[in-house]
Amino acid sequence: MSALKSLNIAGAAVAVMLGLGLIAPKWLLFLTTLAASHGLAILGVVVLTRGGGATFGQGLFFAVGAYVTALAASQAGISDAVVRVLLGGLAAGLVGALVAPLLARYRGIFFAMLTLALSMVAYGILSKSTALGGTDGFNLARPTLFGAELTGDSADYVLYALTVAVVGLASAWVFVYFRSSSGLISLAVRSNALRVEYLGASSRASLALDFTIASVLGGLGGALTALALGHVDPNFAYWTTSGEFVFAAILAGYQSVAAVFLASFGLEIVRSFSNLYFPTTWQLALGVFLLVVVLFRPGGIGSLWADRSRRPGARKRGERASVKGGVAP
Amino acid sequence: MTHLLSAKGLNKRFGAVVAADDISIDVPVGQKLSLIGSNGAGKTTFVNMVTGYLKPDAGHIKLEGMDITSFTPRHIARLGICRSFQIPQLCLELSALENLLVAVSAADPEGLSLWKPADAEDRHERAEELLDRFGLSSYAHRRVVELPGGVRKLLDIAMALARHPKLLLLDEPTSGVSAEEKFATMERVMGGLAHEAATVVFVEHDMDIVARFSERVIAFYSGRIIADGQPDAVLRNTEVQRYVTGMTQ
Numbered sequence: 001m002s003a004l005k006s007l008n009i010a011g012a013a014v015a016v017m018l019g020l021g022l023i024a025p026k027w028l029l030f031l032t033t034l035a036a037s038h039g040l041a042i043l044g045v046v047v048l049t050r051g052g053g054a055t056f057g058q059g060l061f062f063a064v065g066a067y068v069t070a071l072a073a074s075q076a077g078i079s080d081a082v083v084r085v086l087l088g089g090l091a092a093g094l095v096g097a098l099v100a101p102l103l104a105r106y107r108g109i110f111f112a113m114l115t116l117a118l119s120m121v122a123y124g125i126l127s128k129s130t131a132l133g134g135t136d137g138f139n140l141a142r143p144t145l146f147g148a149e150l151t152g153d154s155a156d157y158v159l160y161a162l163t164v165a166v167v168g169l170a171s172a173w174v175f176v177y178f179r180s181s182s183g184l185i186s187l188a189v190r191s192n193a194l195r196v197e198y199l200g201a202s203s204r205a206s207l208a209l210d211f212t213i214a215s216v217l218g219g220l221g222g223a224l225t226a227l228a229l230g231h232v233d234p235n236f237a238y239w240t241t242s243g244e245f246v247f248a249a250i251l252a253g254y255q256s257v258a259a260v261f262l263a264s265f266g267l268e269i270v271r272s273f274s275n276l277y278f279p280t281t282w283q284l285a286l287g288v289f290l291l292v293v294v295l296f297r298p299g300g301i302g303s304l305w306a307d308r309s310r311r312p313g314a315r316k317r318g319e320r321a322s323v324k325g326g327v328a329p
Numbered sequence: 330m331t332h333l334l335s336a337k338g339l340n341k342r343f344g345a346v347v348a349a350d351d352i353s354i355d356v357p358v359g360q361k362l363s364l365i366g367s368n369g370a371g372k373t374t375f376v377n378m379v380t381g382y383l384k385p386d387a388g389h390i391k392l393e394g395m396d397i398t399s400f401t402p403r404h405i406a407r408l409g410i411c412r413s414f415q416i417p418q419l420c421l422e423l424s425a426l427e428n429l430l431v432a433v434s435a436a437d438p439e440g441l442s443l444w445k446p447a448d449a450e451d452r453h454e455r456a457e458e459l460l461d462r463f464g465l466s467s468y469a470h471r472r473v474v475e476l477p478g479g480v481r482k483l484l485d486i487a488m489a490l491a492r493h494p495k496l497l498l499l500d501e502p503t504s505g506v507s508a509e510e511k512f513a514t515m516e517r518v519m520g521g522l523a524h525e526a527a528t529v530v531f532v533e534h535d536m537d538i539v540a541r542f543s544e545r546v547i548a549f550y551s552g553r554i555i556a557d558g559q560p561d562a563v564l565r566n567t568e569v570q571r572y573v574t575g576m577t578q
Contacts, residue, residue, distance in 0.1 A: 176444050181434035184447035188431040191420035198380065198418070200406035200492060201435035 057115030092219020137233025253300015
């Protein structure tokens with residue numbers, strides 16, 4: 001499948017989602033908004049995992065994006081949703097770019113623990129900062145969009161549409177990145193970093209780039225989540241938040257962008273209904289589900305269609321091969 | 330004579346083990362040089378020092394007059410010294426074509442791109458040309474993990490060629506290949522290299538291959554050079570026969 005065809009499919013998916021949003025009940029609209037914005041943070045984890053980095057600290061960037069979006073309104077008087085989301089993503093990307101060169105020196109458990117440590121430092125700072133609401137966090141005012149006030153039920157749809165649009169654009173770019181030369185080198189680093197160095201490319205630079213991309217995506221996800229919830233608190237940076245992102249990333253696998261959002265949506269559905277019907281044991285259901293995926297589909301749900309496209313005979317004779325490199329739409 | 334590579338007085342110790350003891354080697358442009366010696370003699374240590382994986386305790390290495398002793402493998406690769414490995418270093422999850430696209434992308438003078446496809450027309454053609462040159466076209470879409478050892482060896486060497494290296498170091502290009510296939514494999518390697526202007530240094534244990542494919546042979550023993558010259562002369566050397574080939578008369 002060509003990149004253009006895949007991107008067209010992504011565009012069509014966004015259009016369908018926008019259409020479905022018009023008829024979806026309010027609870028589903030809200031749940032999908034949360035799933036899609038969380039999906040961005042999970043996509044960041046997938047980008048990093050695909051490049052050989054295991055993060056337990058994606059919550060840091062999720063929180064930075066959320067808090068910057070909130071502070072942009074309360075401290076700088078910026079009310080426009082698009083500007084606030086972009087600021088959230090940029091701020092998280094800046095933090096990511098600053099720590100990436102340090103973290104890229106490490107691999108495996110050391111890398112994972114350092115990311116966890118950074119997110120827990122952020123959690124500690126946010127919890128102790130009375131100016132930022134301490135452990136309770138603080139509420140956000142309703143955003144505007146291009147100068148228009150968002151009120152009533154239409155506000156929910158506009159935030160949903162904004163989230164879907166950002167998710168569509170970010171996913172399309174990640175898809176392009178996965179197929180790019182940098183994206184392929186990133187995949188090679190995961191498989192054999194030593195050989196990548198001997199070929200003249202930098203495995204550290206590749207990991208640092210993936211980390212920065214992951215931080216931008218985490219920030220965008222946090223910003224959109226903050227707008228949807230109308231509230232931010234330090235739990236955005238807590239390790240359980242990062243753990244949920246890793247959970248969904250494992251569920252999705254790193255071979256498909258679409259699988260990330262399916263996994264995120266599935267997680268939100270399970271969480272919502274489990275909380276409703278068996279609130280004290282819903283983590284048990286999630287744990288069993290993850291165990292089944294790891295045992296029977298270790299490549300994640302994305303491998304269901306990504307693997308099929310790689311099987312012998314899947315490609316027509318004479319057709320020019322494309323870099324699957326572990327990526328499907 | 331112009332020396333492409335010049336190593337002077339290299340020393341390397343691993344604890345009590347002397348892996349390189351005052352090793353000095355000049356390699357002229359275009360030469361096909363083989364390094365022989367028993368296991369632990371210091372051949373791979375020399376290759377690892379030249380490619381930046383190991384830093385010598387003493388001595389220096391120059392490429393076309395530039396001191397590269399303290400350079401990293403990445404910088405050295407960019408300067409034109411590439412290598413293959415005794416155990417092929419490949420990306421097992423990727424196909425043969427994708428492995429070559431990794432190599433071709435890393436070697437692209439335009440650098441890496443965040444949006445230009447890895448399989449853009451020019452890169453794809455180069456990767457397929459390398460596959461074809463080593464007779465690997467039929468394996469293009471097979472994952473490396475499914476490929477036989479001999480094919481992996483050739484793919485490893487093809488990847489090292491993606492950068493059009495000035496100096497190519499091949500660490501035991503026929504190890505792991507069956508005795509019947511060794512000559513065919515080496516013929517294919519040398520056939521593939523015929524298109525390149527690369528100077529070739531290869532580590533080899535098979536003396537028939539050494540005699541047939543090299544213009545010069547250096548024999549190592551216990552971290553030292555015990556013979557250096559044309560293949561016939563080195564292979565007749567009594568020290569080489571005693572310590573390396575085991576063909577004492």
